[in-house]
Amino acid sequence: MRKRKLLIPQPRSRFYKVICKTCGAENVVFSHASFPTRCKVCGTQLVKPTGGRALVLKDKSEIVAELG
Numbered sequence: 001m002r003k004r005k006l007l008i009p010q011p012r013s014r015f016y017k018v019i020c021k022t023c024g025a026e027n028v029v030f031s032h033a034s035f036p037t038r039c040k041v042c043g044t045q046l047v048k049p050t051g052g053r054a055l056v057l058k059d060k061s062e063i064v065a066e067l068g
Protein backbone atom coordinates (compact mmCIF):
# COMPACT_ATOMS: atom_id res chain seq x y z
CA MET A 1 0.00 0.00 0.00
CA ARG A 2 1.50 3.32 -1.03
CA LYS A 3 1.52 6.33 1.17
CA ARG A 4 -0.51 9.08 -0.43
CA LYS A 5 0.46 12.69 -0.19
CA LEU A 6 -2.14 14.54 1.83
CA LEU A 7 -2.62 18.28 2.04
CA ILE A 8 -4.26 18.01 5.42
CA PRO A 9 -2.34 16.09 8.07
CA GLN A 10 -4.39 13.31 9.58
CA PRO A 11 -3.60 10.51 11.98
CA ARG A 12 -2.13 7.59 10.09
CA SER A 13 -3.46 5.01 12.46
CA ARG A 14 -6.16 2.82 11.03
CA PHE A 15 -7.98 -0.36 11.67
CA TYR A 16 -7.54 -3.14 9.17
CA LYS A 17 -9.66 -6.14 8.53
CA VAL A 18 -7.31 -9.03 7.96
CA ILE A 19 -7.89 -12.64 7.05
CA CYS A 20 -5.94 -15.26 8.90
CA LYS A 21 -4.24 -17.47 6.31
CA THR A 22 -4.16 -20.39 8.71
CA CYS A 23 -7.89 -20.72 9.34
CA GLY A 24 -9.53 -18.02 7.18
CA ALA A 25 -11.08 -16.11 10.06
CA GLU A 26 -11.56 -12.36 9.83
CA ASN A 27 -9.86 -10.27 12.48
CA VAL A 28 -9.77 -6.54 13.04
CA VAL A 29 -6.33 -5.20 13.93
CA PHE A 30 -5.04 -1.75 14.75
CA SER A 31 -2.30 -0.44 12.47
CA HIS A 32 -0.24 0.81 15.40
CA ALA A 33 -0.83 -2.06 17.75
CA SER A 34 1.72 -2.09 20.54
CA PHE A 35 1.13 -5.75 21.37
CA PRO A 36 1.08 -8.86 19.18
CA THR A 37 -2.43 -9.32 17.82
CA ARG A 38 -3.46 -12.92 17.50
CA CYS A 39 -6.16 -14.61 15.46
CA LYS A 40 -9.22 -14.99 17.63
CA VAL A 41 -9.84 -18.51 16.31
CA CYS A 42 -6.48 -20.28 16.02
CA GLY A 43 -4.17 -17.94 17.91
CA THR A 44 -1.74 -17.32 15.06
CA GLN A 45 0.13 -14.06 15.52
CA LEU A 46 -1.06 -11.68 12.80
CA VAL A 47 0.64 -8.42 13.72
CA LYS A 48 4.12 -7.74 14.97
CA PRO A 49 4.51 -4.66 17.15
CA THR A 50 7.37 -2.25 16.53
CA GLY A 51 8.21 1.09 18.06
CA GLY A 52 5.62 2.74 15.85
CA ARG A 53 3.56 1.20 13.14
CA ALA A 54 2.80 -2.46 13.62
CA LEU A 55 3.75 -4.89 10.87
CA VAL A 56 1.11 -7.15 9.42
CA LEU A 57 2.77 -10.50 8.91
CA LYS A 58 2.20 -11.04 5.19
CA ASP A 59 2.75 -14.77 5.29
CA LYS A 60 0.26 -15.23 8.10
CA SER A 61 -2.48 -12.78 7.23
CA GLU A 62 -3.84 -10.66 4.42
CA ILE A 63 -5.40 -7.19 4.64
CA VAL A 64 -8.80 -7.25 2.98
CA ALA A 65 -10.23 -3.90 4.08
CA GLU A 66 -9.36 -0.61 5.71
CA LEU A 67 -11.76 0.60 8.35
CA GLY A 68 -12.07 4.21 9.47
Ligand SMILES: [Zn+2]
Nearest residue numbers: 020023039042
Ligand atom coordinates in the same frame (compact mmCIF):
# COMPACT_ATOMS: atom_id res chain seq x y z
ZN1 LIG B 1 -6.66 -18.15 12.43
